Every structure is written in C-alpha cells, then in structure tokens.
Amino acid sequence: MHGTVTVVDKGAVRVHSYMSPADSLNVTTQLIETPARVIAVDAQYALAYADEVVSYAKGLGKPLDRLIVTHAHPDHFQGAGRFGVPVHALAAVREQIAAQGDAQDPTGVVIPVADVTPTVEIVPGAEVIDGVPFVFEAVSGGEAADELVIKLPEQGVLVAQDLVYHAVHLFLGNNDIAGWQRAVEQLAADSSYDTILPGHGLPAGPEVYEDLRHYLADARELLGDDGEAYKKAILERYPSYGAPFLIDIGNQYLFGARNP
Template sequence: MYGTINITSDRALRIHTYTAPDDGWGVNSHIIELATQTIVIDAQYTLVYGRDVVDYANALGKPISRLYVTHYHPDHLLGAAAFPVPIHALAEVKKKIDLVGDRVAREEHEKFPETIPKHAEKPSLIVTPGRETIDGVKFDFMQLQHAETENALMIGFPEHGILVTQDLIYRGIHVFLGEQAFDTWLEALAHHQSLPYGKILPGHGAPGGPELYDGMRHYLTTARETLVASRDAADFKARMIAAFPAFGGHALLDHEMRFLFPNEEAKA
C-alpha cells in the first residue's frame, strides 16, 4: 500500500482514513465501515491511489456500496474510475463536474499521463443536505459554501462526535487558496468549531481534534498576509515554505499559482 491509514472509531462505527503520499497531495479518502458495507468519501488524485483505497476497503470483507465526491477539485475526483460504484454528490457539485470535470482531468492528465485519466467520472446520484440513517448509523450531510471552494459536502456522524470536514480543513499540507474566499472560509471554521464534534477528519493529512481548526485559521491568516506582501508567485511560494517548513504538498503551491497570480501565466 502506498498511503497511510489512521482509524477513528466510536462504538459500532469505524472510519479508516487513507492519506495519499506527497505526490498524491496528502489527500484523504475516508472509508466508513458499517455493519454490512463500506462507504468511501473522495476518490483520490490518481488511479493508482484510487485503486489502493479500493483494495484496502475490499480487504475489510464488506462491499463498497457508495462513493461520495465532496467537490470537483482534481485530488478528490480523478481517481473515481478505480471505484466499482456510482458517484454521489451535491447537486451543485454534480453541475460543476459536468461542466468542468473533463477540462480538469485533461490538465492533470498532461502532467501524469500514466496514472490520471483524460476524462472525469460524472456523479449520477444527488445528495440532499440533511439526515440519513445507513446500516443503523446516522449521517448528517451538510453543504459547505464559499470556503476552499464554492460548494462542498461535509459529513457529520452526530451520535459519534465525528465530523468529516474534507477541505474546510487541511493538516500539515499546503492549502489550495485559488478561490481566495478568506473571510467566508474563516467564518465557516468558526461556525463548525462551535458544533459538538470532537473528532475532526480533514481533507488532507491525519485526523485530529478541535486544534485542527486553530491550525487552519493560522495557515489562512498567514497566507492572506503573505499574499499581500509577496512580489510574485516565486516569492509567495518561498515565503509559504519558510513559514510552514514541515508542510508537505508543495505541488499544491504550484497548482494554485495561476489563480493567485493570473498575470504571470506566461512565466509559470
């Protein structure tokens, strides 16, 4: 196996978090292990890591019944062809993937033709925000807006105090800042921190507790100041690496430059 596994458990619920290696941007797929089935949240960046998640889930001895894709970014979507089940997504996320998924796939395929497909898999099942009980476990589907991206799915397990935030929170990995919605993102952090969830499963990096909110707030406020102070893309990258020397995901810093410094496109 290429990735790293962390297990979060509470009574009958076990969640296996698969964290990709650094060339997979440290992105997480969460495998929700229920009594008779597993449910996977997010599909990885490459087919190799997507298959790795499928192999790990199959070894638990229960069928994968659903794949949820939380948002359209390549690291959560492009490994989906490795999964044997249709994709569930919020209506707005499905619309976005239908619109730009293939363009996103093409761009990343050019970087890694061996392991990233030319086309994006499209969601076929719509998630409605609200409660659903699956195999006796309550799921709380939430629609997060204007944080790391315009629309993203979060999943809470209210009876177990576990919250899958996906990219509301990253841990120990450089954060994709392309949409620059710093104010609403910080508000969303404060709002979710006030909810009764003690175990936080982020979109990148290992699970933790409420301290992950503070870490994320620190990263976002530092990045916002650094963005104002930086001369150009290279300067911003160097300053962020210096500010967070232990962080992985330098590829994310490169990925976001054309959004943060659009006038430097030619130089990049």
C-alpha cells in the same frame, strides 16, 4: 501500500483514513465502515492510489456501498470510476464536475468525464445508513465554491474534507480566504465533534482549527500580487508542512503563467 491508513475506532463505526503520498498532495479518502457496509468519501487524484483505496476497502470484507464526492476539485474525484459504485454529490458539485470535461491521470491515461460524474444527488439533511445517522451539510465559499460536510453525530466524527487541512499547505486558488475563515469558525463552534477528518492530511482533533486559523491569517497577510514571493514567505512560516506543490497550483489560479 504507498499511502498511509489511520484507523479511528468509534464502536459501531470505524473510519479508515487513507492519505496518499506527497507526490499526490497528501489527499485523503475516508472509508466509513458501518456494521454491514463501507461508504467511501472522495476518490483520489491518481488512479493508482484510487486502486489502493479500493483494494484496501475490499479487504474489510464488507460491500462498498457508495462513493461520496465532496467537491469538484480533481484530486478528490478523478479516481471515482475505479470504485465501481454509485457516485453521490451535491447537485452543484455534480454540475461543476460535468463542466470540466475529460481529464488525464498523471500517467497520461485519459479519464472520461462520464466515468466520474456523480449520478446520485445528495440533498442536505439527515439520513440513516445501515443504522448510523449521517448529517449532510452544504457549505458555499472557502477552499472550493461548494463543498459537502458530513457529520456522524453519534460518533462525534466530522468529515470536513477540504475545509480542513492538517499539517499540509493550503490550496488558495479559489481566492476566498475570508469565506474559508468563516467556514472554519462555523465548524469550530460545534464542540460535539472530537474527531475531525481532513481532505489533506491525517485525522485530527479540534485543535486543528487553531492551526487553520493561524495559517489562513498568515496567508491573508502575505498574499500580495507575487506568487513566488508568497510561496517563499509561507514556506518560511510553515517549513514542516507537507505538499508545498499545492501552493504552486494555487498560484497558477491566482496569478496565471507569471508564477507557474
């Protein structure tokens, strides 16, 4: 296996957190194992790593029930067609994915948008799945225009996905650092969750919020009108963080061809 799996045991629920290698931005898929099924959250960018996730999920010996896509960034939905189950998402996320059209795997394989567009709408609120309460919350602004946060209150598990990165450089292409800071403060204000599952990086505890606060504050200070200067400065402050290519991708959105 090329990815890294971390298992968080919460009794009736076990979370298998699959983080892809650095060449695929350390993007993380969560496999939430309930007593009788498995629920996947986010689908990887590269089809090869999506296939690894699906193979691992099948090895758990329980049916894969659904795939939940939290937001409309390709690194979280391009592998959706490999899961072979209904794809669930917020209505806004579904529309944003459909609007992007066909895509391409890193190997050059075309990914038809029809294969990855969610078909089941998630309405914010509570739902009991296999006896386990799930709470679905919509967040606007921050890392993406619209994101889904999933809470498992009985287990103290918060599936934050791309509102939280753990020891991985942040993608700032949505150009909303202030919105991201507000979202982090809202998540951090609820102390009932001791396990935080990020969209890039390994599972963490609530201490990850302080790391995010520092990084976002530094990014706000350093991000001027020169993407290469920003990249140099943020790498100097966070030399141990993974997936520096995320900075380059963000710079393409913020500055265009001037800072490829």
